[in-house]
Amino acid sequence: MPSEYDIVIVGAGLIGSALGLHLAHKSDLRIAIIERSSQLKSNPVPNQRVVALGATATDVLSNVGVLDELGPEFCHPYTHMHVWDENSRGELDFDALDTEHPQLGHMIDSNQCTLLLQKQAADSAKLDCFFDCAPHALELFDDHAVLNTEGDGPSDIVAKLLVAADGAGSWVRQQVKIFSNHRDYGQLGIVARIKTEESHQDCAWQRFLRTGPIGVLPLAGNQSSIVWSADKPLADQLMELSDEEFSTTLEEALEGRLGGVELLTARRAFPLRSQRAERYYARNTVLIGDAAHSIHPLAGQGANLGFKDVVCLSELLQAVDSDSIGRPSVLARYQRKRQADNEQTDAMMSALYTAYRSNSAAWSLMRGTGMNWLSQSDSLRRLFVEQAIGL
Ligand SMILES: Cc1cc2nc3c(=O)[nH]c(=O)nc-3n(C[C@H](O)[C@H](O)[C@H](O)COP(=O)(O)OP(=O)(O)OC[C@H]3O[C@@H](n4cnc5c(N)ncnc54)[C@H](O)[C@@H]3O)c2cc1C
Known part of the structure; x- marks a missing residue:
């Protein structure tokens, strides 16, 4: 039967x-x-991969009784987001104060x-x-x-x-x-857990490099998880670096904003497709x-x-x-x-992927102006934050 x-x-x-x-x-x-x-x-070794989840997702996890069980080691709230660009002077800040929520979201160990x-x-x-x-x-x-x-x-x-x-x-x-x-971006997303010399201040840091974005997702105890997206040839090179070389390259790519970087886990690379x-x-x-x-x-x-x-x-x-x-x-x-x-x-x-890949002077100017303009407009910033926190 x-x-x-x-x-x-x-x-x-x-x-x-x-x-x-x-x-x-x-x-x-x-x-x-x-x-x-x-x-x-359960695996005593922390996982490299973390997902940034907004309010809809965490409400579901809370309803089914999983959010509270995760504990601070596997679930960390973040309250700010700072975005900057290698090719322009554009900088962008988002803050939980722009919302009715105490945080923008949570960084959650996906495993x-x-x-x-x-x-x-x-x-x-x-x-x-x-x-x-x-x-x-x-x-x-x-x-x-x-x-x-x-x-x-x-x-x-x-x-x-x-x-x-x-x-x-x-x-x-x-x-x-x-x-x-299907779209293959021809990129790999490298993920790893790191510890930084300076405090991450519960902020998700994102820098757009010509070769792809790096996200630093804050976790407990000054640890963070990174997602470094790069074209395959560069990503292969980054994967082949020793731990020390990779840490130094990452610190430079972040312009030292979080101080020295220590790699806590092995790196893993995921092909990026949509x-x-x-x-x-x-x-x-x-x-x-x-x-x-x-x-x-x-x-x-x-x-x-x-x-x-x-x-x-x-x-x-x-x-x-x-x-x-x-x-x-x-x-x-x-x-x-x-x-x-x-x-x-x-x-x-x-x-966004296309806009940040272009190195032409016109695109750089537009990006920089656009980011600064967005940064100064409360209503537009709120719109972006709502999207980011999954409302
Ligand atoms: C590098 C990286 C970083 C990311 N960061 C974020 C982030 O910060 N925030 C965010 O929201 N998202 C993020 N994502 C996306 C997120 O990880 C995925 O959207 C999410 O994991 C998808 O979950 P899913 O359950 O739909 O699919 P999956 O995680 O792929 O799960 C599918 C399940 O189905 C099972 N399965 C497959 N085939 C079969 C079959 N034939 N029969 C039975 N079982 C089967 C698999 O074993 C698996 O358990 C990221 C993705 C990547 C690659």
């Missing part, structure tokens, strides 16, 4: 596990999550956050979670989907609604033949998070958009009876609400 659920979520990353828990807290729907990898285990979400999901009596379980065939019918899986878990699963939360290379998206547009699914649903299957959209991390928005998908889909599903959750009319509403916002943010990231 197949296992029957209202909703099956494929992928227990940040976004899939958050949706499962959010819905389990707010509804009586029968939910399963299937994840092809093993459940994450630890996913681990806690997975643990909550695995321990919850309100949903089933299958790890080491990968789908290998999918059939869609008018009012349900049938998924065949291999590994640990039921081999046949029937669901009224199938949610693809299986990341940028989504297997589900390919099965339901939703086309997706991807937009042409549509967000096909029959009774819907895409969320990176399965629907992934963007350049220069303003730290990818997961924030995914959490907005979670809230939107969750609210729509709670508002209809359980027999309607897989109806195209419901899923079309989700697409209408989320696709434009996600695509606008992607377009903004692409425009």
Whole structure:
């Protein structure tokens, strides 16, 4: 006999596990999550990768009981943002005082956050979670989907609604033949944890270099996590430097604003690509998070958009009876609400990426003038801050 659920979520990353828990807290729907990898285990070594999450994302994490569990080592509030440009005199400051919030957002260890979400999901009596379980065939019918899986878990699963939360290379998206547009930036994002001589002052520092932006994301105890985006040849060279050489190069790239830099972890490099699914649903299957959209991390928005998908889909599903959750009319509403916002943010990231790459005198002047102008306009700055803090 197949296992029957209202909703099956494929992928227990940040976004899939958050949706499962959010819905389990707010509804009586029968939910399963299937994840092809093993459940994450705690690692005493800190992770290099941190995500800057705004209010929507942290509200979800708080509702499902994960935010408080993270603790100061894995979750650090930041109250300022300082942006400057290698090629112009433009400088830009954002402050939590421009908002009604005590902070602009939180820097959260993405591994630890996913681990806690997975643990909550695995321990919850309100949903089933299958790890080491990968789908290998999918059939869609008018009012349900049938998924065949291999590994640990039921081999046949029937669901009224199938949610693809299986990341940028989504297997589900390919099965339901939703086309997706890809852009390869030809860059790598190098991430690592560092300690700086000077205090980061709970400020997220971002410098736009000709070769790509460096973000320094503040953590507890004068530690920070960096995301250094650079064209592949340069990124390869940076990856080959010794720890000491890399630290000195980073200190220089930051103009010494945070003093000496000590590298605390190994470096990891991620290829930077963006991807937009042409549509967000096909029959009774819907895409969320990176399965629907992934963007350049220069303003730290990818997961924030995914959490907005979670809230939107969750609210729509709670508002209809359980027999309607897989109806195209419901899923079309989700697409209408989320696709434009996600695509606008992607377009903004692409425009920023292009604007900061140009070294021509005219572009440098425009950038510098634009940044200083923005810095002086309270209303425009507030608009940017609202976008940055995920409102
Ligand atoms: C360098 C870098 C820095 C970033 N910084 C930020 C930031 O500061 N702020 C921010 O908001 N975002 C940031 N992002 C983006 C953010 O990391 C992603 O948007 C987010 O992690 C996407 O989560 P997801 O759950 O949708 O996908 P994923 O994290 O890719 O999770 C997908 C899950 O599905 C599982 N899976 C895949 N295929 C299958 C299958 N066939 N069957 C079952 N399971 C499957 C995978 O094992 C995984 O667990 C950054 C990204 C990069 C690369």
